[in-house]
Amino acid sequence: MWSDVAQRPAVPAPLATDAPQRKASAVTQGFLQIDRLSKAFVPAKPVFADVSFTLDKGEFVCIIGHSGCGKTTILNVLAGLDTATSGTVIMDGREVAGPSLDRGVVFQSHALMPWLTVRQNIAFAVKSRWPDWKKSQVDAHVEKFVALVGLSPAIDKKPSQLSGGMKQRVGIARAFSIQPKMLLLDEPFGALDALTRGTIQDELMTIVRQTQQTVFMITHDVDEAILLADRILLMSNGNETPEGYRPGGIAEVVVNPLPRERTRTSLHHLDGHYALRNHIVDFLVTRAKAH
16 A cells, blocks of 8 residues: 655555545645645535645645546645635645646647737737746747747647647646746646557656656546656545535545656566555545445
């Protein structure tokens, strides 16, 4: 079993700890601190409740769970695009109270402005971040991040001239270009074919390692989570029980024991890979709705 404790050791401890055991530490440690977050669209039936976890600076954390458990709602709260019913979110010592350029977001859809070119879409974000920059500075900065995602030949094309994978690359480049303190990814590769998804995952890993970016990512893909994440949050669904309604929440925090410099081709050969994968799949198949 893999575990997460208040002060994470270099080697995972043998016992798993759940969210309630982490409550006391959630507001005292970490670059990002989420403390007792709850969200209810219907009174007395919160989608999730008492969600507490932290992210360290430079850490890559994935959250995984069935549709409807509240993953995207949590991400929207972290982005400042939604508000929680209760609880707090602190990033770098400040409470998150609305959208900010300190948090870059990549959504499931590319969210590009169709009348602008790749260069212009990214430049729009860059100029929002640094309004006093000269055009030459903006252009150089845009070109740097377009090159990082391998789209230099397409920099003056519009979204209608790009494939789905290329559009998502533009979205990723745009998010990185504003140099946010944290990157939020809402299943950005979910609509892509397997080959394209794998290529962009590799590119994302490379950029994250180069920039030491802090990342919070939603995924439904177990293999994607194992490849990318330092830790994986397993989220349960809200459900009716004989004792009454039980809201969803973070059922378990799994520390990825595999070497961080792992690659797609080496992943399946690493000791512990299949045990880790089976543990997460078992949660999703048999335990996600039972917590």
